[in-house]
């Protein structure tokens with residue numbers, strides 16, 4: 001029986017250029033559906049063929065294994081039906097492929113509060129909701145009022161607020177592909193929101209290696225503590241092994257300084273965990289998502 005009924009995904013597509021770390025191998029199958037109908041067909045075909053499906057957003061919090069990744073990778077492309085952004089008096093509706101930066105800018109300019117502290121965070125708004133992106137103390141999940149999308153088998157999903165629970169760096173959604181996010185946001189003074197966004201961005205530029213190839217913070221912060229400070233105090237800041245360096249700017253970032261592989265990043269993650277555990281008996285938990 002034919003696996004793909006209507007749309008045939010591309011084969012052996014390199015994924016490293018689609019991640020901010022520039023690391024990882026190839027997708028066995030890779031598709032960029034332009035409409036919800038195309039997306040549904042791909043999901044149904046993959047499910048019928050027993051093929052695992054993974055959803056790629058902005059690739060900014062992701063470590064993809066070296067080599068060939070089994071299954072289908074779906075990416076909702078920019079400049080498609082999934083990239084729209086509509087503002088109202090009470091919030092916004094965005095397609096999952098809309099960049100978070102665009103949603104931050106548009107909402108701040110319109111005097112809608114809630115995303116201003118997220119200025120400077122890369123990725124798509126769909127990925128941000130999936131991961132509950134944010135700062136140390138604020139995250140997008142607190143203003144998400146509805147999420148729409150498809151189950152990995154291709155059934156429509158419509159989740160009203162209260163039907164899922166976002167937590168620190170975890171959206172709390174069921175296995176699904178998010179296509180639409182709705183945020184409810186109170187009105188505020190646009191100039192004040194702009195000031196807050198500018199301050200958040202300045203703070204990031206001063207304390208994080210924004211120009212380097214990284215995936216943001218590698219580890220979650222332990223309760224009431226900072227993973228970056230713990231790694232720094234363990235003496236690992238600036239440590240480099242095989243094209244991966246613990247950032248000399250912020251110790252919870254790992255920089256790809258050349259042609260780093262996922263195996264090298266995994267090895268360094270293990271070394272950091274062991275060193276911090278031996279020193280202060282704290283188990284650092286990764287924040288980045290692993291595709292193995």
Ligand code: EPU
Nearest residue numbers: 135136207216217219220221226228229232249250251252
């Ligand atoms: N610190 C050090 N050495 C370092 C890094 C940090 O001593 O190398 C100290 C700082 O001096 C400060 C404390 O650790 O006293 C906290 O550092 P920072 O203010 O940079 O915040 P963070 O807890 O390390 C969190 C988020 C970031 C977010 C910033 C700003 C996590 C894991 N990290 O970092 O999120 O940008 O706050 O809001 O929650 C991300 O999730 O990818 C991320 C970058």
